[in-house]
Amino acid sequence: xxxxxxxxxxxxxxxxxxxxxxxxxxxxxxxxxxxxxxxxxxxxxxxxxxxxxxxxxxxxxxxxxxxxxxxxxxxxxxxxxxxxxxxxxxxxxxxxxxxxxxxxxxxxxxxxxxxxxxxxxxxxxxxxxxxxxxxxxxxxxxxxxxxxxxxxxxxxxxxxxxxxxxxxxxxxxxxxxxxxxxxxxxxxxxxxxxxxxxxxxxxxxxxxxxxxxxxxxxxxxxxxxxxxxxxxxxxxxxxxxxxxxxxxxxxxxxxxxxxxxxxxxxxxxxxxxxxxxxxxxxxxxxxxxxxxxxxxxxxxxxxxxxxxxxxxxxxxxxxxxxxxxxxxxxxxxxxxxxxxxx
Amino acid sequence: xxxxxxxxxxxxxxxxxxxxxxxxxxxxxxxxxxxxxxxxxxxxxxxxxxxxxxxxxxxxxxxxxxxxxxxxxxxxxxxxxxxxxxxxxxxxxxxxxxxxxxxxxxxxxxxxxxxxxxxxxxxxxxxxxxxxxxxxxxxxxxxxxxxxxxxxxxxxxxxxxxxxxxxxxxxxxxxxxxxxxxxxxxxxxxxxxxxxxxxxxxxxxxxxxxxxxxxxxxxxxxxxxxxxxxxxxxxxxxxxxxxxxxxxxxxxxxxxxxxxxxxxxxxxxxxxxxxxxxxxxxxxxxxxxxxxxxxxxxxxxxxxxxxxxxxxxxxxxxxxxxxxxxx
Numbered sequence: 001x002x003x004x005x006x007x008x009x010x011x012x013x014x015x016x017x018x019x020x021x022x023x024x025x026x027x028x029x030x031x032x033x034x035x036x037x038x039x040x041x042x043x044x045x046x047x048x049x050x051x052x053x054x055x056x057x058x059x060x061x062x063x064x065x066x067x068x069x070x071x072x073x074x075x076x077x078x079x080x081x082x083x084x085x086x087x088x089x090x091x092x093x094x095x096x097x098x099x100x101x102x103x104x105x106x107x108x109x110x111x112x113x114x115x116x117x118x119x120x121x122x123x124x125x126x127x128x129x130x131x132x133x134x135x136x137x138x139x140x141x142x143x144x145x146x147x148x149x150x151x152x153x154x155x156x157x158x159x160x161x162x163x164x165x166x167x168x169x170x171x172x173x174x175x176x177x178x179x180x181x182x183x184x185x186x187x188x189x190x191x192x193x194x195x196x197x198x199x200x201x202x203x204x205x206x207x208x209x210x211x212x213x214x215x216x217x218x219x220x221x222x223x224x225x226x227x228x229x230x231x232x233x234x235x236x237x238x239x240x241x242x243x244x245x246x247x248x249x250x251x252x253x254x255x256x257x258x259x260x261x262x263x264x265x266x267x268x269x270x271x272x273x274x275x276x277x278x279x280x281x282x283x284x285x286x287x288x289x290x291x292x293x294x295x296x297x298x299x300x301x302x303x304x305x306x307x308x309x310x311x312x313x314x315x316x317x318x319x320x321x322x323x324x325x326x327x328x329x330x331x332x333x334x335x336x337x338x339x340x341x342x
Numbered sequence: 343x344x345x346x347x348x349x350x351x352x353x354x355x356x357x358x359x360x361x362x363x364x365x366x367x368x369x370x371x372x373x374x375x376x377x378x379x380x381x382x383x384x385x386x387x388x389x390x391x392x393x394x395x396x397x398x399x400x401x402x403x404x405x406x407x408x409x410x411x412x413x414x415x416x417x418x419x420x421x422x423x424x425x426x427x428x429x430x431x432x433x434x435x436x437x438x439x440x441x442x443x444x445x446x447x448x449x450x451x452x453x454x455x456x457x458x459x460x461x462x463x464x465x466x467x468x469x470x471x472x473x474x475x476x477x478x479x480x481x482x483x484x485x486x487x488x489x490x491x492x493x494x495x496x497x498x499x500x501x502x503x504x505x506x507x508x509x510x511x512x513x514x515x516x517x518x519x520x521x522x523x524x525x526x527x528x529x530x531x532x533x534x535x536x537x538x539x540x541x542x543x544x545x546x547x548x549x550x551x552x553x554x555x556x557x558x559x560x561x562x563x564x565x566x567x568x569x570x571x572x573x574x575x576x577x578x579x580x581x582x583x584x585x586x587x588x589x590x591x592x593x594x595x596x597x598x599x600x601x602x603x604x605x606x607x608x609x610x611x612x613x614x615x616x617x618x619x620x621x622x623x624x625x626x627x628x629x630x631x632x633x634x635x636x637x638x639x640x641x642x643x644x645x646x647x648x649x650x651x652x653x654x655x656x657x658x659x660x661x662x663x664x665x666x667x668x669x
Contacts, residue, residue: 025475050475056505061464061498068468068482071453072403074475076468091495095458096465105437106667108446108454141668166669 001182006151009183010040010172013155014077016187017162018048021075024162025051027062028079028116037079038118038177059085063092066113067100075112075162081342083117083171084128086137097167098142110165116158119261121175121211123340124305127297134171134209135260135267138239144168144192146237147261149213151181153236156190163189173211173261175338193240197249201231204255204319207246207272209235212259218312222332223319230319238268246272247280254285255322259315260292267292286322291315348629350396354554355620355630357392360642361415362617367646368411368428372590376654377428379441382409386552386584389616390515391416393557394483397565402481403451403469405462408443409515409583410455413485418450421646425653433656439667460486460493463512467499470510470574479569483511489520491535492528500542500576507573511564512539514576515551517583522601539576551579552616555623582610 004012018024026041032054036042045052055062059080066076080086086093093115100111119132138145144166148154154172161168198213199220208216213234220230231249235242250256258272269290276288294308316329344352365385372381384391391412395404398417406413414424419435427434428442435445443457453469456462466484473480490496491514503510514535518525525533536546549560557579564575584607586593594604612618624630 056498056501058495058498058502061467061495061502064461064464064495064499065468065471065502068405068465068470069472069475070468071465072469072472072476074472091458092461092464096456096461100454101667101669103436103440103444104446104454105434105439107436108448144669 002185003180004151004183005178005180006154007039007177009151009155010158011043012183013158014041014044015047017159018044018051020187021162023073024075024077025053026077026079027053027055027066028081029055029057030081031079037081038174041079059088060091063089063115064096067092067097067111070111070113071109075114077114077116077162080115080117082129083119083133084131086115086117086133089115093137093143093167093169094140098140100142101166102142111167112165113167114161115167115169117169117171119171119173119210121173121309122305122336122338124300125298126300130298132171132210132262134169134238135262135271137169138268142166143239144237145171145239146192147171147173147210148236149176149208149210149234150198151179151183153190153196153234155183156188157192157236159187160189160192164192168192171210175211176214179214190236193237193242195242195245196234196236197231197245198234199230199232201229201253203229203253204257204323205231205233205246205249205253206257206259206315206319207233207235208259209238209268210261212261212310215310215312216259216315218332218334219315219319222312222329223316226320226325226327228319228323228325238271241271243275243279246275247283250276250280251283254283256280256284257289257291257315257318257322259310260290262292263295264290264292265295289318289322291318344629348627350558351555351624351627351629354392354396354558355624356638357396357416358388358554358617358620359638361388361392361412363639363642363646364415364421365411367650368425369585369590371650378430379428380588381428381442382588383585383590384409384412386610386615387515387517387581388412389554389557389620390513390551390579390581391485393554394513394561397558397561398451398481398483400451402483403453403466404483404485405453405466406445406455406485407459407462407487407490408455408457409487410443410445414445414447414452414455417447417452419445419447419452422649422653423447425650426656429653429656430658431653431656432659433653438659460490460495460499462486463490463499464495467503467508467510470503470508471506473509474506481509481511481565481568483513485513485515487520488514488516488518488525488535489528490514491538492520497538497542500539500544500574503574504542504544507571509568509571510574511561511568512544512574512576514578515581516578517581519583519587519602521587522599524601535578536576544574544576546576546578548578548580551581552614552619554616554620582614584611
């Protein structure tokens with residue numbers, strides 16, 4: 001199959017969605033710049049110049065504006081170059097969009113709002129340009145929260161989001177934008193709420209989000225050389241959460257490690273641990289484990305930043321420890337080829 | 343027998359009367375403690391909702407805030423569905439899921455009301471964006487209070503509407519109080535909200551919010567310009583909140599509540615009442631008689647009473663529907 005980059009897959013999905021539905025428009029900071037949302041809107045602005053337009057820095061009202069347009073039948077896609085700015089949009093997203101269908105008992109129409117937010121990583125992005133808010137957003141009933149980890153799902157989940165009648169937040173990861181993968185050329189949707197067993201295995205279940213799926217795949221390749229066959233679940237959507245796929249895998253392997261791009265405290269990895277404890281307890285041969293970024297704000301300085309992020313080696317070492325095995329995993333990490341500044 | 347203008351005046355009065363009777367009926371019922379929803383009564387502020395909504399078309403859309411009953415009713419929302427909503431019944435406009443502050447009458451162009459200040463200023467601006475993108479002549483109206491102008495999203499919305507020349511009418515109901523905070527604790531002396539709007543190149547005007555005829559005329563002259571692509575307008579309507587921020591009482595009947603004086607309140611209620619003013623105009627101009635007005639009053643009250651009885655008797659939501667309409 002044809003291989004393209006994550007950013008190209010986002011772009012292709014967007015164009016096919018906009019061809020399909022004239023009510024879709026895209027707005028947010030930088031969407032009509034020459035770099036076009038890190039390349040993901042460059043082609044769309046060329047093809048649909050009146051439907052892809054910049055916005056002032058006004059995340060709160062801009063989200064409300066998207067809601068008001070959606071209420072009139074539009075399908076707005078609001079883009080945020082950095083996820084961290086979503087805090088300024090949370091009132092409109094959580095207090096209104098997420099509750100729209102329920103609070104007005106489906107009498108005020110549907111709320112097909114799509115919010116795209118990019119998580120930064122590395123090159124000293126620092127404490128306020130590197131956070132991923134998927135767990136916070138998934139806390140609230142009424143919204144879907146998805147995290148595409150592959151080019152194929154970047155396209156498929158974006159196309160799904162533009163055909164869903166409730167708000168969908170797409171958490172994209174800057175470190176994924178340049179990775180390549182198989183992507184079908186035709187239009188297709190990836191179902192929201194269905195996890196993907198991206199690597200089958202029998203010894204341990206690794207449930208990962210976003211960029212950590214890629215790190216887990218690297219770890220699994222090295223673990224296989226040590227005789228450990230890891231199953232990796234790319235969760236893809238955390239609300240709705242595909243509990244069945246996680247529990248089926250746990251039943252098979254008896255061990256579970258949740259690896260996330262955001263903190264453990266009240267976070268997605270804790271949700272998986274709770275799921276294992278509540279509904280998979282009798283499958284567990286060892287305690288469920290969590291792994292995520294260090295429990296501090298993201299630092300800038302290179303050695304500190306390097307220590308902050310878990311990598312394939314950390315995953316592999318933890319897996320070996322959980323299975324009572326030994327092995328040297330210190331040299332498996334990929335080079336971080338992300339060049340700055342943004 | 344009456345001119346078009348006289349019939350319009352009669353209609354404007356009738357609408358204020360109807361809204362007043364609706365709201366004051368709800369005030370009485372609220373004391374029975376059977377409406378379990380925090381309610382912000384709009385008594386005394388009816389002229390703004392009526393003057394604006396009577397000038398709009400069905401296709402124009404209206405958004406409101408926590409004190410929303412007047413706007414909902416003035417745009418055509420059903421009083422039975424409002425009452426049932428306050429009683430938490432399945433027949434409520436939001437099927438008992440929303441309560442007093444979350445109303446909708448979508449088919450009448452009352453899209454939603456919301457309890458969070460300034461939220462719907464942005465949402466109305468977005469509907470205006472959709473109208474502009476579709477080359478439609480519809481107008482979006484946002485009703486909000488003076489305290490909404492202390493939220494940042496107010497200025498984001500004004501700026502955006504101005505930059506894109508959107509067909510949105512910002513109607514500020516300045517009732518002088520935000521919960522129990524008077525203007526002078528919230529805005530610098532000499533503050534003019536229209537000047538703030540003007541800073542974003544949004545033209546504005548201050549108007550008597552208790553004169554329904556003046557409001558209607560102002561809106562009627564503004565709408566063609568807005569529909570023609572002239573961009574947003576900021577109308578500041580000076581009015582007064584009769585009852586406490588939330589709940590059915592007059593502040594002067596509540597012990598130890600001293601943020602405004604009884605004399606000030608009585609002056610507004612007795613000398614600047616929008617209903618009394620409109621009634622006086624009709625009688626002085628001879629376009630209605632006292633007995634005619636009494637007849638209207640009795641007619642509306644009978645309809646209201648009937649709807650209240652039906653709402654009280656209507657069914658509760660089935661608990662099995664607790665999870666309906668989440669996505």
